[in-house]
Structures are given as C-alpha cells and as structure tokens.
Amino acid sequence: MLLRLCVRVLILTWVAIAAVATRDRAALWPDERGLWADAVAQAPAKPRPWINLGRMYALDGAAGMAEDAYLRGMAAAEAGGRSVDEHVFGYGLGAANVALLRCRAGDRDGALTLAREAVKRRPAATALTEVHTWLERGTLPCSSASSF
Numbered sequence: 001m002l003l004r005l006c007v008r009v010l011i012l013t014w015v016a017i018a019a020v021a022t023r024d025r026a027a028l029w030p031d032e033r034g035l036w037a038d039a040v041a042q043a044p045a046k047p048r049p050w051i052n053l054g055r056m057y058a059l060d061g062a063a064g065m066a067e068d069a070y071l072r073g074m075a076a077a078e079a080g081g082r083s084v085d086e087h088v089f090g091y092g093l094g095a096a097n098v099a100l101l102r103c104r105a106g107d108r109d110g111a112l113t114l115a116r117e118a119v120k121r122r123p124a125a126t127a128l129t130e131v132h133t134w135l136e137r138g139t140l141p142c143s144s145a146s147s148f
Helices: 002-027 032-042 047-059 063-078 084-104 108-121 126-137
Strands: none
Touching (some): 047 084, 084 108, 084 126
C-alpha cells in the first residue's frame, strides 16, 4: 500500500514538473520567429534553424538580418558532420534566398553571380536551381521574388 502511494506521488510530481517546464518553454515561443530564434540558440550548428529564422526575418522585412541568418545556415550546412541532405538543402535554400534578397535589393548581377557559384557547389539543390534559372532567363522582375 505504501509503495503504491509513493509511486502515485512520484508520478504526480513528475507530471507537475513536466507541466511547468512545458509552460516555461512555450512562453519562449510567442510567434514563429521566437520559435526559430530559440531553435538557433539550442542548435547553432544546424542549418535548418538558421534558414527558417532567415525566412522569418525576410517576411518581417528585415533583409539584412535575413541575409545574415541565411549565410549562417549555409556555413552550418557546409560544416563537417552534416548529412548529405543538410549539405544540399541547407546550402541550396540559403543561397537561393540570399540571391532573392540581393535581387530584390536591386543587385540582380550579384544575385546571379551568387546563384551561379552556388549551383556549381550544389547542383542537386532544387530551389537554388530554380532561382538560378529564373535569374538567368530574366523573365520576372526581382520585385516579384519571394523566398523558399
């Protein structure tokens, strides 16, 4: 009987601690930008949090902060110990988005140069290849560029 009571008390204590910890962590994420900023703080060597934080900055209109986050994501993707997918997609998405930012800022030639060089490094990166092709053809104005 005493053993059952102790087990119940331990389980209830664990549930209470987990509930408080969950509430505290959720408070760090008031929005998606906060979530990705926390993810970067927790895993600064991973490319995905940097790329997603860059997207949040880009959507907020903070192009300089977005480019910095994308470049950090690209560097993280190129670091040793990353998976093939992280190398291809982390680098490719970062480069594609930096090219789009530069194009929107009026530097179409710089965007195209970056995209060309990046495609040479990561030809399998689909988003990057799309941006490169779009910039090469020059069929759409940079003002219509979004992000990946």
